[in-house]
Amino acid sequence: MLEINNLTARIGDTEILRGLSLSVKAGEVHAIMGPNGSGKSTLAQVIAGHQDYVVTGGTATFNGKNLLDLEPEERAREGVFLGFQYPVEIPGVNNAYLLKAAVNARRQHQGLGEIDAFEFLKLAREKMAMLGMDTKFLNRGVNEGFSGGEKKRNEILQMAMLEPKLAILDETDSGLDIDALKAVAEGVNSLRKPDRAIVLVTHYQRLLDYISPDFVHVLSEGRIIRSGDRTLALELEEKGYDWLREAANG
Amino acid sequence: MKPAMLSIDSLKSAVLRLPDDVLSATRAAALANLDEHGLPTVQHEDWKYTDLRPAIDISNRWLADGAARPTGGDLSEAIVSVTGSIDADWLVIANGAIDMSHFNSSPGIEIERFSESAAPFVMDRPLADLNAALLQDGLRVQVHAATEKPLGLLIIDDANSGAAVTQVNVEIMVAPGCDVEIVEYQTSSGRDDHYANSVVTLDIGEAAHTGYVRIQERRIGHVQTGRLSVSVGKDARFAMASYDLGGGLVRNDVDIDLGAKGADLVCNGLYLASDGQHIDNHIRIDHRVGPASSSQEFRGILNGRCRCVWNGKAIVHKGADGTDAKQANHNLLLSDNAEIDAKPELEIYADDVKCSHGTTVGQLDEAALFYLRSRGLGRHEAIQALTRAFAADLVGRAPVSAAKTAIAALVDARLAELTLERTS
Numbered sequence: 001m002l003e004i005n006n007l008t009a010r011i012g013d014t015e016i017l018r019g020l021s022l023s024v025k026a027g028e029v030h031a032i033m034g035p036n037g038s039g040k041s042t043l044a045q046v047i048a049g050h051q052d053y054v055v056t057g058g059t060a061t062f063n064g065k066n067l068l069d070l071e072p073e074e075r076a077r078e079g080v081f082l083g084f085q086y087p088v089e090i091p092g093v094n095n096a097y098l099l100k101a102a103v104n105a106r107r108q109h110q111g112l113g114e115i116d117a118f119e120f121l122k123l124a125r126e127k128m129a130m131l132g133m134d135t136k137f138l139n140r141g142v143n144e145g146f147s148g149g150e151k152k153r154n155e156i157l158q159m160a161m162l163e164p165k166l167a168i169l170d171e172t173d174s175g176l177d178i179d180a181l182k183a184v185a186e187g188v189n190s191l192r193k194p195d196r197a198i199v200l201v202t203h204y205q206r207l208l209d210y211i212s213p214d215f216v217h218v219l220s221e222g223r224i225i226r227s228g229d230r231t232l233a234l235e236l237e238e239k240g241y242d243w244l245r246e247a248a249n250g
Numbered sequence: 251m252k253p254a255m256l257s258i259d260s261l262k263s264a265v266l267r268l269p270d271d272v273l274s275a276t277r278a279a280a281l282a283n284l285d286e287h288g289l290p291t292v293q294h295e296d297w298k299y300t301d302l303r304p305a306i307d308i309s310n311r312w313l314a315d316g317a318a319r320p321t322g323g324d325l326s327e328a329i330v331s332v333t334g335s336i337d338a339d340w341l342v343i344a345n346g347a348i349d350m351s352h353f354n355s356s357p358g359i360e361i362e363r364f365s366e367s368a369a370p371f372v373m374d375r376p377l378a379d380l381n382a383a384l385l386q387d388g389l390r391v392q393v394h395a396a397t398e399k400p401l402g403l404l405i406i407d408d409a410n411s412g413a414a415v416t417q418v419n420v421e422i423m424v425a426p427g428c429d430v431e432i433v434e435y436q437t438s439s440g441r442d443d444h445y446a447n448s449v450v451t452l453d454i455g456e457a458a459h460t461g462y463v464r465i466q467e468r469r470i471g472h473v474q475t476g477r478l479s480v481s482v483g484k485d486a487r488f489a490m491a492s493y494d495l496g497g498g499l500v501r502n503d504v505d506i507d508l509g510a511k512g513a514d515l516v517c518n519g520l521y522l523a524s525d526g527q528h529i530d531n532h533i534r535i536d537h538r539v540g541p542a543s544s545s546q547e548f549r550g551i552l553n554g555r556c557r558c559v560w561n562g563k564a565i566v567h568k569g570a571d572g573t574d575a576k577q578a579n580h581n582l583l584l585s586d587n588a589e590i591d592a593k594p595e596l597e598i599y600a601d602d603v604k605c606s607h608g609t610t611v612g613q614l615d616e617a618a619l620f621y622l623r624s625r626g627l628g629r630h631e632a633i634q635a636l637t638r639a640f641a642a643d644l645v646g647r648a649p650v651s652a653a654k655t656a657i658a659a660l661v662d663a664r665l666a667e668l669t670l671e672r673t674s
Contacts, residue, residue: 048624051616076626088621092639098625101635105626141639142621158625 001026001197002047002067002166007058008222009046016042018222019058024166027194031208031233032201034219035241040201041085043219044170048082049075062166076102077109079165083155083172085201090142095154098142099124099161106162127160131187149180156187167191168199173207185210205233220245256289256306256380260313265383267317273385276369280382289376299559299591300530304499305473308445309380311413319386320345320416322408322440329406335656338402338433341389345407346416348387352404358395358428364388370421370451377475377503381417381449388419393430400431400461400650405448409440409472418448426455426483431462431650436476437496438468445473456483456510461649464492464502467660470526471498478502484510489649492519493657494529495664501530508535508542515544520644522661523588524668525554535564540600541572549644550581551637552588553668562607563595570600577607582640584614584633584669633669638662 002024009017016039024030034040046053047060049072060067062078070078090098104114115123128135131153143151152172159167169188173181188211192198200207208216208230216232217224220241225248226232236244261284265277289306290297322345333340333352340352341361348363364370365387372382391401405418424430432452438444446468454460468474474497482488494500506515521529535544546562564575581590594607614636622632638661645661648654 050620071629072620072623073626073628073632076624082624084621084624088615088617090615090618090621090636090639092642093618093622093635097635098622098627101627101631102625105628105631109626162625 001063003059003061005059007046007060008056009042009053010056011042011053015056016222017046020219020223022217022224024197024199026165026197028215029192029198029200029211029213030215030217031213032199032217032219033203033205033233033236036203038219039222040219041170044082044168044201047080047168048072073105076162077106081159081162081164081167083159083167083169085171085174087143087151087155089144089146091144093142095140095142096124096138099138099158102158103161124161127157130160130190131157132183133157148175149177152176152180152184153187156184160187160191165195166197166199168201170201171203172200173202173204181207182210205237208233218244220248254291254303254306256284257310257313258285260310260317261383264313264317268386271365272367273364273369276372277383277385280372280379283374283379284376284383287376289380296532299557300499300501300528305445305447305475308413308443308473309415311443312415312445315412317415319347320407320409320414321411322414323410325406325408328408328437328439329404332404332406332435332437333402336400336402336433336435336653338400338652339397340402340404341391342404342406343418345414346386346418348389356397358393358397359401360392360394362390364390364419370419373477373479375477375503377447378449378477381419381447384415384417385419389421391420391422393422393424393428395425396429400433400652403432403434403450405434405436405446407438407440407444407446407472409438409442409444411442413443415445415447418446420449421451421453423453424455424458424460427457428455429459431652432460433650433653434462434464436464436466436468436474438472440469443472444469446475448474448476450476450478452478452480454480454482454486454488457485458483459487460489462488462490463648463650463653463657464490465653465657465660466492466494466500467496467664468500470496473497473499475501476503478504480505481507481509482513482515485512486510487514489516490518491644491648492531493661494519494521494531495660497529498526499528502532504531504533506533506535506544507538508544509538511539511541513542515542516649517544517546518644518647519548520641520661521548521550521558522641522664522668523550523552523556523558524671525556527556528558530559531561532559533562535575537564537566537570537573537575540570540602541574542570543574545576547578547644549579549641550590551584551640551665551668552581552590553584554671555585555587557589557591559591561593561595563597564605565597566600566603566605568599571602573600573603573605575603575605579609581611582614582637583611630669634665637665637669641665
């Protein structure tokens with residue numbers, strides 16, 4: 001589904017990704033871990049198409065299409081979803097408007113008709129109930145005045161409504177108390193499907209107690225230095241990242 | 251460069267050709283004032299950013315051509331389109347001529363024409379003098395009781411038979427204790443140059459409440475200068491909002507006089523401009539006594555090569571203690587070629603006052619834009635959503651509720667068009 005080969009990218013004059021390769025297949029859950037500044041968030045932003053990151057080499061394809069040629073909205077319509085580490089507050093743009101416009105953009109791309117108001121509301125209510133969200137959030141500005149936990153739930157709500165093929169969740173666990181973390185993790189688990197891939201970008205292994213990944217990768221200085229199964233995450237929890245970095249450099 | 255002077259000789263002969271009637275003396279006095287002072291140039295502080303030469307040029311061509319009242323094309327369809335969009339009792343002035351056929355008389359409203367009664371009071375301002383010098387008629391509206399529907403004032407022009415100029419003058423008096431809503435709607439069409447100069451005088455009686463909406467969607471390229479002079483009585487409330495969506499060169503002068511205790515004023519405005527537009531809002535609020543409060547909030551969205559001006563002046567006169575005056579102006583610039591000249595101004599001669607002002611000029615929030623696009627919204631749709639959000643608050647607070655839906659639709663349509671070309 002997602003094939004990244006020897007990808008290099010910079011922001012401004014700083015090179016952040018330095019030859020990153022990653023292969024993600026449908027149905028798989030991957031966790032990308034690594035110390036601060038290793039390039040985890042950059043990878044997520046580059047896959048989503050953020051204009052501030054300049055790809056300087058390598059390839060990234062999504063279901064055979066050159067991802068790097070596509071505008072951010074085209075990637076979304078193809079089925080790529082980025083759950084933001086810091087969801088943006090957009091006062092004045094209604095949450096329901098965004099959800100509906102997003103669902104319809106995706107449906108139009110798939111050659112389906114627009115969702116009607118009744119159907120939309122029914123779907124939104126159902127997904128919100130699953131995430132333990134009050135429906136009043138539909139009528140608020142996007143993330144406007146939301147708490148940290150509410151913002152992250154709102155990201156998962158968008159993912160649930162959009163039903164992406166590939167979801168990259170950037171530090172979805174950061175800033176969450178245990179109840180919010182459980183609710184978000186349950187939401188993500190309910191969205192695991194054989195035709196959907198999920199990439200979790202996380203600093204701590206805490207999230208992986210609730211969402212069990214098939215693969216764990218360690219990112220350091222812009223490339224993956226170790227891949228393994230979920231036991232690698234436990235090993236990192238115990239030993240930290242330094243032993244791996246020393247091994248990689250040595 | 252086109253001459254910067256209004257041709258007074260041709261103006262004189264045009265005024266002399268008008269029939270001798272109840273307005274003759276007023277026209278002569280205004281003409282004498284104009285002859286002495288002329289029209290302002292960019293040398294005047296109040297006109298520093300707005301050059302009236304396009305208005306002068308159209309006027310001179312129209313005067314040279316015989317200064318006939320423009321006939322224009324058939325406006326009936328355009329009139330119905332406006333009057334059908336806002337449920338109001340409409341007074342229509344089409345190509346300068348009064349058309350009462352869209353007005354349903356209401357027991358609370360009394361209307362007379364200047365030509366059949368008396369001339370209006372003319373404020374000593376150059377454009378008011380120009381208006382009065384060429385005035386052939388006008389309306390005096392007295393509101394004695396609350397009306398069921400808002401009072402509509404549609405000023406509509408069509409220029410298809412050479413350069414044309416129209417003068418509109420309306421006086422509205424709101425009786426003490428009376429609640430009324432008013433919609434002023436200015437629009438124009440036609441391939442030829444057009445200059446519309448309007449004067450609206452509004453006198454709000456003691457403890458009366460008036461909501462006033464101004465919608466301006468003239469053809470881009472047409473010139474409008476519009477004056478609104480308001481006096482607000484004791485314990486009276488005046489809430490206005492202007493929506494400038496079209497026009498080439500547009501200058502709005504809003505003068506509000508708070509001459510009695512307890513007056514409460516809200517003066518808001520939204521201006522949307524793109525290539526070839528120049529929209530200038532000059533507000534002057536005179537706090538003569540206290541306590542009284544005034545609040546201004548203007549917002550602008552600019553794209554392409556255009557210029558907007560906001561000058562919000564509040565003068566707190568000596569002795570106007572207990573004055574509360576607020577000014578805010580926020581601008582969103584979508585292009586490097588767009589210019590905003592924002593000038594908050596407070597002149598305070600009283601001791602016990604609360605005054606504040608704030609101005610911001612910003613660009614589109616790139617993080618928000620990326621967020622929306624990452625959800626599948628196209629770039630244009632995302633920019634539209636963000637600009638609509640910037641304008642939404644002022645649309646929602648339109649002080650005439652019957653006009654809100656129409657204003658929202660006009661703003662949406664204008665933003666859809668304005669955001670299409672993003673030059674940087």
